[in-house]
Amino acid sequence: MLIEGSVCVVTGGARGLGFAMARRLLAEGGNVVITDVSDDALAAAVESLGAGSAVLPLIARASVIEDVAMVAEATVDRFGGMDVWVNNAGFTRDATMRKMPVDDFDAVIDVHLRGAWLGTRAAADYMRDHGGGSIINVSSISGKVGNAGQTNYSAAKAGVVGLTKAAAKEVGFAGVRVNAIQPGIIRTAMTEAMPEAIKQDRLRDIPLGRFGEPDEVADVVLFLASPLSRYLTGVVIEIAGGRNI
Template sequence: MSARLDGKVAVITGGAQGIGLAIARRFVDEGARVVLGDLNTAALEAAVAELGGGDVALGVQCDVTSSSDVDGLIDTAVVAFGSLDVMVNNAGITRDATMRKMTEEEFDLVIDVHLKGAWNGTRAAAAIMREQGSGAIINMSSISGKVGFIGQTNYSAAKAGIVGLTKAAAKELAHLGVRVNAIAPGLIRTAMTEAMPERIWESKMAEIPMGRAGEPSEIASVALFLATPESSYLTGCVLEVTGGRHI
């Protein structure tokens, strides 16, 4: 059985660590070549080396809030590897605080990185994919965008916005052969989530019917499904990967 992404080229923002890197690993394992965008150059270098170096992986320093940076990231993929078949808009940050304490700058930054970043990536990828008549765009939302969490008015708003962006873009691009879907992870075991205070972690665990946190590799498996023809009749969907939390 051949690898499911043989000959395909994927761009992944926030690809140097966490869920983004897990997706990159899975894609490379399935035969893809990947271009990772990230602000952390040291992490980019380490990720590219881990994935097998320049024949299969490249790293580009990229601020997803900058459309020119995102254009450059995608241009790198097309020039180096010849196409763009999968775009994963995964880059994200948190600046958690209650509304009373959250600054306007903290609100704007989270909206810009998540929502504007996903729009920049979707728009730039669509410009290439529509000419090819094919492609899969995968946007990273969150269960926070469905239910809203205390201390995350910025993050919940951004992740809900990504759902709307995904659905609208899916309608615009469907007739061109380009699919746009989103993943909404729940509690996933990453460096970011493991930095939570123990009491917060335990309270979130108590909400999960499956009784455990998810692993980044489990999000990568869903991203792989959305990237391949196995999901050929899916567009505008939000797949909740939460262990049953908030269903």
């Protein structure tokens, strides 16, 4: 197993891509802390994962400093350490600039960018004093090229790239690696609900000719969490089938 005995945190790990990441890390021998803002989502995730005491579910808001500190402390208390932290929590509130409420801009920046900064800081504070570790920030292809109707989300995800590179330079001396991933269009319930014409239009932009699968994103997270990527830091890996190259 690639990460047997490692202790991993996945924020927003009860649903979507975060759930796929948690499942993959567990399958490779990790102990995993998953956070969410919903008790019901966490309970359903724990039941579905079926990993018993290897999973610790926690209610926590990614952008609240006290919650992030609690997650770090609870992780170490439960599993005796922390080796991997994935800043995945997020949501979208799409609208054109003209129609977007300022509160919706602030909320998306708050969770995606401030949340990633708080998580990176908390994880690095522990890891730099305990032999290093791997921090993985979830950006998006939207942070590379920008999406109309997503000025908030695109700005946040571009900021995550800058955060990743700056943090990698600050904590590399202590063996702490900080990398990011940029998923493209991944096949989820949301993408499956797209009108067929829109799906076909999006597919024309993807050289591999298909949408990605959640497990394909999780595989890259596993790679960055494992010793296979031990000489990578400050790197941004696109998982988009060649879209926007």
